[in-house]
Amino acid sequence: MLDPIKQNWRVLLLVVVIIAASVALFAPQFAPDTAPGEDPDEARQGLTNLQYGLDLAGGTRIRAPLIGYTATGVEFDGDNPSEVAANVAEQLEGVSAREVNAEELDEQGGEVEVTDPDVTEDEFRSAMDASGYAYNDIRRGVTAETREAAESVIRGTINEAGLSGGSVQQVQSITGEWFMLVEVPGEGRQDVIDLLEDRGTVQIDIGYPDEDAEDGLGVEEEVLVQDDFENIGTASRDENDQPYVPVSVINEAPEGEQSPAHRFQDAVVDRGVASDTGGARCTYMEDPVGETNEPCLLLVVDGEVVNAFGMDDGLAESMVGGTWADSGNFRLTTTSFEDAQQVSINLRAGALPAELDIAGEGTSAFISPTQGENFRFYAMITGVFAIFAVAGMVFLRYREPKVALPMIVTALAEVYALLGFAALVGYPIELAVIAGFIAVVGTGVDDLVIIADEVMSEGEVKSRKVFDSRFRRAFWVIGAAAATTIIAMSPLMVLSLGDLSGFAIFTILGVLIGVLITRPAYGDILRRLLTVR
Incomplete structure (x- = not known):
């Protein structure tokens, strides 16, 4: 007879994951980072170490592009970047070399950008032509280097202001435009705008x-x-x-x-x-x-x-x-x-390398703490309703608690493990992330139903060998479905599309946890409950 630990190692692995998730969720060592002078207990948004995004905590979100134009494929003709920037700036009235940046790239030529908000595209094009540097095209927006510098400056500004939970990232629209996305929980819209526009010393x-x-x-x-x-x-x-x-x-x-x-x-x-x-x-x-x-x-x-x-x-x-x-x-x-x-x-520092176009193409939103608390309540109600709805359908389908109950417990274990991961890495819980949790519950139960149907499709399971054969057939099906889901969600995770990235990340992570941990554990549980010998 096989050793019990060797027989049930998948179930034990699931138990270890649940324990690790519990530690990440509740241990003080994994509490959110605190701002200078902030009480560590106040950084915890509730009894757990979970952090909530603006949707659930309230605060301000600003999404705005950096003002500027960039000439691509520029031939520097042996001049260094500083000389190129100075020569182009000379052709722009009232613009200093500080507002023109040049970067020499290896293969596709260099880039020259202007960040003066008063310079139009036609004026910049004329200046490039007058300076004598050949170029491919002029596009709206700034260079990747300027975006990274702006991101670092904004992040430093938020940290220096002691705003706990604030974040900044670059996001790209479907049309290819880049935006700076700034989120600051618990702060009013005008306060955040003033902070971003304030010039440090x-x-x-x-x-x-x-x-x-x-x-x-x-x-x-x-x-x-x-x-x-x-x-x-x-x-x-x-x-x-x-x-x-x-x-x-x-x-x-x-x-x-x-x-x-x-x-x-x-x-x-x-x-x-x-x-x-x-x-x-x-x-x-x-x-x-x-x-x-x-x-x-x-x-x-x-x-x-x-x-x-x-x-x-x-x-x-x-x-x-x-x-x-x-x-x-x-x-x-x-x-x-x-x-x-x-x-x-x-x-x-204190002055961004290019101005944020908040008043023009930028958008801003403020969610009050009360509204965020309401969102948390409704999100919890939605999650509970989804769980009971799935549980009810599973019991109606099988009429056997020994099949349905482990199915529900296993599906909930996936969500619990995802919450532990979110607490461990400090990923803020948004409505899109909760939608990902619900999607994980749905796809997870679908896979567990496939396993149960395949195992029970030909009547009583009389031996471990018969069970393993049927389980492997089912696992190939859910493995192919998981691969399809991962491939479909990958573009949303890779592209900088704001909240959709969180939805894709947790859906993919939930699928991986399911295929690698919870589905095999459910198979071991089902084998023990259904196998005659």
Whole structure:
């Protein structure tokens, strides 16, 4: 006789999954992440670790495109991206190089975008033609790199504001247009719009040794502020694979005033960042404050130092000689490409790389907490009704509790496992996700009915061998049906279609749990209940 554990390992696997789901749902270790200063117990939306989306918790959802135009397939003719951006910006009246970005791609040519909201498509097309760069086409919208930068800036803004549960993602419409989808639970529509449009403070200070300072470090603040930059490039690598961010400082000023570039040049020389002996070797981020003898350039975002830089000898020489301010170009070098990307984002922080068209093509919605609570109640009623409806039909079909009851329990186990997964990964429960749960119950019971009908179709099951033969025939059918469902739902999961992605993800996951865990477990249970020997 076979060992009981070996005979029923599928049922034991289902039990393990249910226990793991229970831990994810109720254990405090898996509670949602809290915002700074927030009580961890308040982050739990109820007795479980489940997080609810806007549909069920209330809040604001904003879906809007980034304003801009992009020229594709651009031939740079040997110019670097900064030169291309500057040359195109010169052809646009009232537009700075900071509002024109260029990116050189490997195969299909480069891309040039303009993010000034006042520039029309015809004006941009004329500027591209006048600059002399050949291109394939001009489309509405910004580049993927700008969308990613905007997503990072918005996410950082939400996190800094301490808005628990807020999210941002890129979504694509069926027509190919890209939108930024921002969801913030528990916040009013205008508050979220104001938050997205609020401009944070970004500046470069100089930190230098000062014996009179309390911590040994003196700081000259606002040597450069965000408006002093003419252009902020994207993260790049030099010929030695060193990551950096190219920037340029405005080197022109009204008569009688000093330009930001000349002001910055004088400051770094006065504080010793640049000297006759070369540039400073900054160790600010590694050494305790006041213990370094080298001055540093400090990147400060909303009052917090997020990065520090020294200066190479070549740049220092041009600073001391007074020639650097004629161009205003320099590089902020980092130790990793990820740091370079973050520096570029920080320099743009508070101001998106392109404006959100909230008032134009954007849409926004606000769901009150009371309405969200009503949605949760009605969703629960709908789920309970679906369960009882399925249970009733199954009992009417078989009239045998030993067949129908395990069927209902197994189907509910699938939903419970899905809830545990949602709690584990922190996926917010939306109405679309609940629709996916109901679809899982329906398809799951369909498969279990196929198994029961196939096993009982030829009368009494007299042996394990007969049962296994009939079960395998049924399993081939439900396996093919599962593959069809997965293939049909995959486009909805892959494409960025908002709520439909959640529906597809949980439907596919439910099908996989069913085929790999719950259907085999139901087969073991049915074999034990129906097999004569």
